[in-house]
Amino acid sequence: MQKEDEMPKFYVTTPIYYVNQPPHLGTAYPTIAADVIARYHRLFGQDVFFLTGTDEHGAKVAQSAESVGKSPKQFCDEIADQFKKAWGALNISNDHFIRTTDSEHERAVKWALQRLYDGEYVYRHKYEGLYCVGCEQYIPKSSLVQGKCPLHRKEPELLTEECYFFKLSQFQDELLTRISKRELKIEPVQRENEVLSFLRGEKLQDLAISRSKSKVRWGIELPFDRSHTTYVWVDAFLNYLTGIGWLWDGEKFERYWPADVHLIGKDILRVHATIWPSLLLALGVELPRKIFVHGFFTVNGQKMSKSLGNVIDPVFLAGKYGVDALRYFILGAFPFGQDGDFSLQRLEHRYNADLANDLGNLASRLLAMVEKYRGGIIPTSGKEMEIDLNLRRLAERAFLEADKCFREFAFSEALARIWEFIRGINKYIDEVAPWSLAKKEEQRERLDMVLYTALEGLRIVALLIRPFMPSTSKELWNQLSIEEKLETQRFPRALEWGLLKPGIEVKRGKPLFPRIK
RNA sequence: GGCGGUGUAGCUCAGUGGUUAGAGCACACGGCUCAUACCCGUGGAGUCGCAGGUUCGAAUCCUGCCACCGCUACCA
Numbered sequence: 001m002q003k004e005d006e007m008p009k010f011y012v013t014t015p016i017y018y019v020n021q022p023p024h025l026g027t028a029y030p031t032i033a034a035d036v037i038a039r040y041h042r043l044f045g046q047d048v049f050f051l052t053g054t055d056e057h058g059a060k061v062a063q064s065a066e067s068v069g070k071s072p073k074q075f076c077d078e079i080a081d082q083f084k085k086a087w088g089a090l091n092i093s094n095d096h097f098i099r100t101t102d103s104e105h106e107r108a109v110k111w112a113l114q115r116l117y118d119g120e121y122v123y124r125h126k127y128e129g130l131y132c133v134g135c136e137q138y139i140p141k142s143s144l145v146q147g148k149c150p151l152h153r154k155e156p157e158l159l160t161e162e163c164y165f166f167k168l169s170q171f172q173d174e175l176l177t178r179i180s181k182r183e184l185k186i187e188p189v190q191r192e193n194e195v196l197s198f199l200r201g202e203k204l205q206d207l208a209i210s211r212s213k214s215k216v217r218w219g220i221e222l223p224f225d226r227s228h229t230t231y232v233w234v235d236a237f238l239n240y241l242t243g244i245g246w247l248w249d250g251e252k253f254e255r256y257w258p259a260d261v262h263l264i265g266k267d268i269l270r271v272h273a274t275i276w277p278s279l280l281l282a283l284g285v286e287l288p289r290k291i292f293v294h295g296f297f298t299v300n301g302q303k304m305s306k307s308l309g310n311v312i313d314p315v316f317l318a319g320k321y322g323v324d325a326l327r328y329f330i331l332g333a334f335p336f337g338q339d340g341d342f343s344l345q346r347l348e349h350r351y352n353a354d355l356a357n358d359l360g361n362l363a364s365r366l367l368a369m370v371e372k373y374r375g376g377i378i379p380t381s382g383k384e385m386e387i388d389l390n391l392r393r394l395a396e397r398a399f400l401e402a403d404k405c406f407r408e409f410a411f412s413e414a415l416a417r418i419w420e421f422i423r424g425i426n427k428y429i430d431e432v433a434p435w436s437l438a439k440k441e442e443q444r445e446r447l448d449m450v451l452y453t454a455l456e457g458l459r460i461v462a463l464l465i466r467p468f469m470p471s472t473s474k475e476l477w478n479q480l481s482i483e484e485k486l487e488t489q490r491f492p493r494a495l496e497w498g499l500l501k502p503g504i505e506v507k508r509g510k511p512l513f514p515r516i517k
Numbered sequence: 518g519g520c521g522g523u524g525u526a527g528c529u530c531a532g533u534g535g536u537u538a539g540a541g542c543a544c545a546c547g548g549c550u551c552a553u554a555c556c557c558g559u560g561g562a563g564u565c566g567c568a569g570g571u572u573c574g575a576a577u578c579c580u581g582c583c584a585c586c587g588c589u590a591c592c593a
Contacts, residue, residue, distance in 0.1 A: 190522065201519085205590080333529075339523095341529085346528090349528090350529095357556075367552095373551085433549080433550095435551050512553090
């Protein structure tokens, strides 16, 4: 067993969310996943850094701010605050919340731009694009509808202006090598294939990274040409570096970089697999180890969108069903790397079946029996019979298998393993039938043993679910009246069988998950 | 058009060559009575999208077709 200070560090990120939209289910998804990952690694005593934040520059933000009569900064402050509050409500344990308008970030971005410029990775060139006067920005061909801007129903004009370009094209071979050698891992593997086939089949074009200030005022100035602001890429991607102190806290940066995993949505895979590593190569910074691509949600079979009015508010759901129920459902009901269809009906089904019936009722029935048969006092364990041993083995297997799934980010699988164990305890109780033992005085010791065994199983459950459901974990821990602080429990040691102390009075509480009618 | 993905029980999904294809939920029946009308057991149920092919043997490999979806970059 390694000592804590010898454990490897772990750095996990979410995308930074564009402030044009308040938090919703789509942004909560990778955030909850990252939180679970962070909590899991902390359980092993690892030094974890978990970063999330907001992306705040750009013409769209400036426009949105103006439309509600606010300054861009003020507007961003408010939305960033909404994100922070939302993540607080979802029990997100991020170590830092980065905003691209943070002064440390802006300074670092300028420094990076200058360095790219000095290193001749950036040059001035003509940019030709379709400009929509209504949007006051260039719009990509892909978003045109019959050649017109979908928002303003107007054909955009073809404009040419001088911009600064990043020499993305020169990194093509290097990217191909790094990704195919898996120095930069992209998972699930289908996503890696997508990227590789793209890199093999198409030529990377150099990338425009600035706009004239007249077009995008709300942005970071180029240090070598103050009439331009940098456009999206350099600004946004560098958050992964500046969020852990790059150029302002060298010690911290050295400690945590490279990122162990960037969680991203499939919509931003391509840019993360091309622009981002190229920028790092140009800056001479090590590449992240892994990019993991999660799926998207539809809602009742439909795409989630503002115009359909089916945007799901995770904070509302957490309020209605409980944070842990939401976290359990989001990660338990959908394979993380695939798309999934969200519905309240499914949420309520899983809630009743898994949380209320399996887990909640288990705690309830078990603690009730301890109260009824042993005055609430945790009994001593006794002679172990085969059936007891089997439950113990089931616990060991549940952890080993869940751990394996976990390290592949197969959260729904990991939870399924844990739930197999929970069902195993229910089954154990049925088979040993403590209510029958209680009727016979000569079975006194056997009843002690049986209750102890089941309680010990419940203690293990409390630990196993901890990264996914921190509040429930804590509540179970309290109901079992365990003296040691939950926060000090470390995997895998705390999972050893038999650590539950006898002689202590349990505190049965209200049902953990009241059934939904 | 190109590249890629998906299509397995009513639902959500496992299952990448080998005994009668699996899980959870839902449904039916039985058991129990400690518990949140809960838990435990048993069961029905599937031409594994369609058609060919390779093989002693295919949901699993190959070809074609059908349906749905994603990407085809410089809006995140």
